Amino acid sequence: MVEPLHDRFGATISGIDLRTVTEGHLYPEIRAAFEEHSLLLFRDQQLDNASHTHLASLFGPLENREQIAGNDEPFSVSTVSNVTDDGSLLTTDALTLIDLTANMLWHTDSTFLPVPALVNLLAAAVVPSSGGQTEFCTTRAAFGDLAPGRQAEVRRLFAVHQLTHSREQIDSRLTELDYVSRWPDRAWRTVWRNPTNGREAIYIASHAYTIEGMDRAAGEQFVGELLEHCTQPAYRYSHEWTVGDVIIWDERAVLHRGRPWPYDEPRTLNSICCSVTELDGLASVRPPTGP
Numbered sequence: 038m039v040e041p042l043h044d045r046f047g048a049t050i051s052g053i054d055l056r057t058v059t060e061g062h063l064y065p066e067i068r069a070a071f072e073e074h075s076l077l078l079f080r081d082q083q084l085d086n087a088s089h090t091h092l093a094s095l096f097g098p099l100e101n102r103e104q105i106a107g108n109d110e111p112f113s114v115s116t117v118s119n120v121t122d123d124g125s126l127l128t129t130d131a132l133t134l135i136d137l138t139a140n141m142l143w144h145t146d147s148t149f150l151p152v153p154a155l156v157n158l159l160a161a162a163v164v165p166s167s168g169g170q171t172e173f174c175t176t177r178a179a180f181g182d183l184a185p186g187r188q189a190e191v192r193r194l195f196a197v198h199q200l201t202h203s204r205e206q207i208d209s210r211l212t213e214l215d216y217v218s219r220w221p222d223r224a225w226r227t228v229w230r231n232p233t234n235g236r237e238a239i240y241i242a243s244h245a246y247t248i249e250g251m252d253r254a255a256g257e258q259f260v261g262e263l264l265e266h267c268t269q270p271a272y273r274y275s276h277e278w279t280v281g282d283v284i285i286w287d288e289r290a291v292l293h294r295g296r297p298w299p300y301d302e303p304r305t306l307n308s309i310c311c312s313v314t315e316l317d318g319l320a321s322v323r324p325p326t327g328p
């Protein structure tokens with residue numbers, strides 16, 4: 038059963054055990070709902086890493102940042118968590134916890150990679166007693182509400198993305214970390230047209246620091262205004278996590294951010310991103326000169 042989650046986007050899908058989904062069984066329906074609603078919520082799921090990975094692999098190539106950076110490391114499920122490998126909790130002065138707080142800026146995942154993300158499949162494993170919500174905004178509705186002249190302007194521009202830009206807004210020490218500084222500038226069109234249904238969405242992130250062809254200050258202001266427009270309360274859904282929740286969202290049409298929680302409590306969300314492919318409209322957002 039598919040029920041609306043928010044009046045502008047999103048759907049709750051019930052009656053499905055995501056462990057049973059295969060390419061031929063339920064995936065076509067889930068993929069169609071993903072293209073239509075941009076964000077899908079499934080409750081009471083029991084994904085382990087293997088079934089989570091299998092489900093993600095149906096959407097596209099599994100994103101492995103180490104491999105993209107040239108390191109020979111196998112794929113592993115990412116965690117958004119304050120729990121370390123030995124089970125202890127990160128302290129609030131730990132740089133990795135400070136890095137987590139950078140996820141609390143509105144963003145789209147992986148816009149600083151050579152190929153950005155199509156989708157994130159986020160599954161709640163451990164939730165705190167309060168806080169830790171993930172918030173989402175529909176940039177499809179935000180684009181649709183722009184005046185036609187503004188739509189035409191946004192459609193022809195390219196934003197320049199760099200991971201250091203979002204990190205330096207939080208703590209300049211983060212920009213010195215290799216896994217932050219190793220990605221060069223990437224430019225993407227500020228509108229992504231969904232090739233399945235033709236719907237357009239603003240494509241922007243906190244990683245974007247300017248617009249091609251503008252001076253830095255004007256570009257930064259333009260990006261700021263777009264982000265402000267997209268993240269108005271009318272476009273926003275805030276999700277309170279319950280263990281077993283799985284949210285699958287379209288990175289081409291949704292902005293998201295994390296919210297803080299009491300860091301003396303553990304919180305773990307398991308996350309897998311898949312990269313876009315040409316079938317998802319990648320060529321339409323590449324600037325004519327690269328990347």
Ligand SMILES: [Fe+2]
Binds near residue numbers: 144145293
């Ligand atoms: Fe994210």
